[in-house]
Amino acid sequence: MIVEWLSVENYRNHRSSKLILDSRCTLVVGPNGQGKTNLLEALSLLSGSGSFRGAVAETLVRAGCAQAYVRAQVRQHRRTRLVELEIAAAGRSRAQVNGQRVRSLHDLADVVSVVVFCPDDLAIPAGGPAVRRALLDEVLTGTDRNYRSMRLDFERILRQRNNLLKQAGHQPDGDAVRTLDVWDTQMASVGEAIAQRRERLCTSLLPPALDAYCRLAGTAADLQVTYDAPWRAESLAAALTRARPDDLRRGTTTVGPHRDDVTICLDGLPARTHASQGEQRSIALALRLAQHRYTAQTSGVEPVILLDDVFSELDSRRAERLAGCLPPSQTVVTSATGHVPSGLEACRQVQVRRGEVM
Numbered sequence: 001m002i003v004e005w006l007s008v009e010n011y012r013n014h015r016s017s018k019l020i021l022d023s024r025c026t027l028v029v030g031p032n033g034q035g036k037t038n039l040l041e042a043l044s045l046l047s048g049s050g051s052f053r054g055a056v057a058e059t060l061v062r063a064g065c066a067q068a069y070v071r072a073q074v075r076q077h078r079r080t081r082l083v084e085l086e087i088a089a090a091g092r093s094r095a096q097v098n099g100q101r102v103r104s105l106h107d108l109a110d111v112v113s114v115v116v117f118c119p120d121d122l123a124i125p126a127g128g129p130a131v132r133r134a135l136l137d138e139v140l141t142g143t144d145r146n147y148r149s150m151r152l153d154f155e156r157i158l159r160q161r162n163n164l165l166k167q168a169g170h171q172p173d174g175d176a177v178r179t180l181d182v183w184d185t186q187m188a189s190v191g192e193a194i195a196q197r198r199e200r201l202c203t204s205l206l207p208p209a210l211d212a213y214c215r216l217a218g219t220a221a222d223l224q225v226t227y228d229a230p231w232r233a234e235s236l237a238a239a240l241t242r243a244r245p246d247d248l249r250r251g252t253t254t255v256g257p258h259r260d261d262v263t264i265c266l267d268g269l270p271a272r273t274h275a276s277q278g279e280q281r282s283i284a285l286a287l288r289l290a291q292h293r294y295t296a297q298t299s300g301v302e303p304v305i306l307l308d309d310v311f312s313e314l315d316s317r318r319a320e321r322l323a324g325c326l327p328p329s330q331t332v333v334t335s336a337t338g339h340v341p342s343g344l345e346a347c348r349q350v351q352v353r354r355g356e357v358m
Contacts (some may be wrong), residue, residue, distance in 0.1 A: 001113055001301045002330050003043065003073045009069040010062040011087070012038040013355035020348070025331045027346035029338040035355040036334040037118075040306045041333070042070045044116050046083050048095075048108035052116045052308075061089040063232060074112055076301065083111055104152075109142045113303040116291045117310045120283035125271040129261035136227075136262065138197045139205075139291050143298045147197055154190045157183055158253055166251040180244070187256060188237035194257045195236075199227040202262060205290040213286035216321050223283065224265040231255045282318065285310075287326055302329040309334050311341060 007018040013035045019028070028036045037053070042059075046051055051060065061068040068087040073080060085095045095102045095109055123131045124203075133156060140147040159181040168176040202225050210223045212329060231239035239255045240247075247254055263269040271283055296302050305326060309320045312335070323343035340346055351358035 001304060003112070003304055004040065004044050004073040004075055004080075006070070006072045008039065008042045008071075010065040011042055011068040011070060012060060012062060015036060015355060017352075017355065017357045019329070019350065019357050020334060022348035023330055024328075024347045025333065025345060027338065027349045028332065028334045028352055029349060030336070030352035032336050034352050036336075036352045037308050037354075039357075040116070040308050040332060040334060043072065043112075043304070044114050044306060046068055046072050046085055046095075046108055047112040047142065047340060048106045048112045049142070052118055053120070057087050057093060058089050060087050061264075065089065072112070076111075082201055083108065089202060104148070106141055106148045107145075109148075109298065110145075113142060113295060113299060113301050114179060114306055115295065115303045116308065117285065117288050117308065118305045118306075118308040119313050122277070122281055123284075123289060124266050124287055125275065125280045125283045126277075127272075129259070132262035132264070133198075133258075133260060135287065135291070136201055138295060140197060140201060143295055147194075150190055150194055150197075151323070154187070154194055154257065157187045157190060158256070158258060161187060162252050165247050165253070170248055172248065172312050175206070181261065184240045184244075187253075188235065188240060191236045191256045195227070195229050195260065197231060198260070199229075199255075200259070201294070205287065206295055208293045209283075209286045209290035211291040212325055213282055216282040216285055216318060217279070218317065218321060222267050223263075223286070224268075225264070225287075226263045226265075228261040228263045229257070278315070278318070281313065285322055285325075289327075292327060292329070296327070296329075300308045302327070305329050305331040307331065307333040309336065311335065311339070312337075316341070 002023050003021050005018060005020050008014045009016050019039055028039060029037050029290045042152060066089055069086040072083050074083055081098050083097050085092045095105050096107055102108060124135055138153065141151060164176060164180055209225060213223050235286055236256060243255045257265055266275050266279060271280060292303055314322065319341040320343055323341045
């Protein structure tokens with residue numbers, strides 16, 4: 001897959017910018033705070049995912065404007081498509097492909113595929129469970145339409161169950177108990193399927209992640225990536241029944257895929273607590289490289305690689321090793337200095353100043 005150009009209008013600090021991309025590697029250069037990352041973020045939004053910076057729609061729209069627009073021309077298998085996203089500061093955002101509106105923003109993943117490497121990825125091995133769950137969901141929603149539907153169903157069921165728990169209080173009446181039984185049955189079915197797919201994904205990601213980690217670290221190591229769902233020792237149905245009194249007391253669902261984790265160990269020890277920052281960074285990069293390989297193999301499409309000021313966070317040896325590990329996919333790199341390690345050749349370079357592409 002090749003993105004030929006990207007344009008943004010009223011997006012963050014960009015009034016109107018267009019970025020022509022090389023089919024191999026484009027380097028976006030400019031001082032910090034000028035809008036380089038905004039362009040990568042905009043491109044990633046066209047894949048149907050949320051902001052990799054965790055931003056909400058209101059903050060993506062330029063101050064004083066009601067909407068922002070992101071457009072790109074994408075070429076895949078000799079077919080060219082125009083992808084457009086309208087981001088509303090208030091209300092629902094909309095997207096269309098070749099003028100046809102898409103049912104869900106998540107369906108943009110069928111047209112645009114990207115893998116983002118950014119400094120915040122350090123939180124994958126070092127942060128809380130939500131970060132690691134988000135990585136699995138990002139990979140699966142980008143490659144599996146059925147998983148997208150399951151995630152939407154699970155979120156709906158979870159929302160309804162939590163609302164009922166809050167309304168029912170400590171001593172629910174008969175109607176509340178019967179309704180809760182219905183939500184538990186539905187949650188158990190969908191939740192088991194979600195956990196099963198996440199577990200299979202961890203198994204699939206491990207070999208390429210281990211290979212990438214050893215290449216990045218320059219040494220042999222034992223990396224383990226395991227899906228951690230304690231409730232699977234019984235079943236989600238049984239776990240929900242057992243947790244119901246506590247759930248009623250707290251007014252929220254305490255067990256299920258929304259509380260699961262991914263255990264990452266390096267040489268037999270938890271990476272979150274025992275790995276150095278350099279090792280944690282290499283683990284994060286290795287998992288992103290594994291994500292790229294898995295997505296390419298599963299979808300048959302080579303995702304665009306977005307490197308947001310990643311090399312400045314690495315020592316020279318790791319930076320060169322990362323450059324050597326990158327697959328031959330279209331790549332967009334941001335840098336405040338314009339420097340990239342040997343092994344990565346920028347075929348096109350552009351400057352960004354005060355929200356303008358020079």
